[in-house]
Amino acid sequence: MAASSDLLLQSETLSKTYHWGKPNAFTAFADIHLSIEAQTCTLLQGASGSGKTSLIAVLSCLDKPTAGRLHILGEMVSRLPEKFLTLFRRQHIGVVFQHFQLVEDLPVAQNIAIPLLPWGLSSRLIASKVAEIAHQVGIAHKLEVKAGFLSGGEKQRVAIARALVNNPTLIFADEPTAHLDQANATQILQVFQDLKHAGKTLLISTHDPWVMQHPLVDNKIRLQDGRMVAASQI
Ligand SMILES: Nc1ncnc2c1ncn2[C@@H]1O[C@H](COP(=O)(O)OP(=O)(O)OP(=O)(O)O)[C@@H](O)[C@H]1O
């Protein structure tokens, strides 16, 4: 794949088959060709089970593709060994997980701080970064509360704060407004819009019509049974 320099992310024939080579093999997505420009917001749509979360796991370097190529920020990440892939992800990528994946026994502040831990920062700097991002997403009043005691909407905010605290270039958010009412979803979309204006690149999966109509969105991709059926530029 000849990577174009103005593209932040490019994939070619990207595919993921779980349990590859076994009787229970299942192809979650196949032949995904994607081109994402820097400082844009791409929306990922598709019915439940169409492969959105699986695709986000591979694009965000949390999981390896079974086939195809993935090029991000000038690096052919699909060829990187595990150790370098993890390092690349920590440096450049933030992920808001569909099911939050918080450590329920830890306070909110410690959950948000997790991506900062590998960098050996002082506890004072960590606390100030956590406080700043928690304020931005509206969860600063719960920093000392254990994540397990939060409401769904509050957990969603913690998951968003944790994805952003490391100041990543590329942000993947898997149904980030699913547990928020419209007023709170609007606030989170404003945070995403501010991030885009600050130079970040976003890919957001959603079922939420409110998100689909938001001016933040530049491009839309639709998955159907793991295949890209339409990619439209707004
Ligand atoms: N680890 C796995 N092993 C086997 N099959 C899996 C695995 N993870 C996901 N799948 C299957 O891959 C398909 C796509 O799942 P995925 O979670 O990516 O869909 P989705 O579009 O995110 O759905 P939703 O909108 O419900 O979140 C599903 O049929 C699912 O059962």
Ligand SMILES: [Mg+2]
């Ligand atoms: Mg999903």
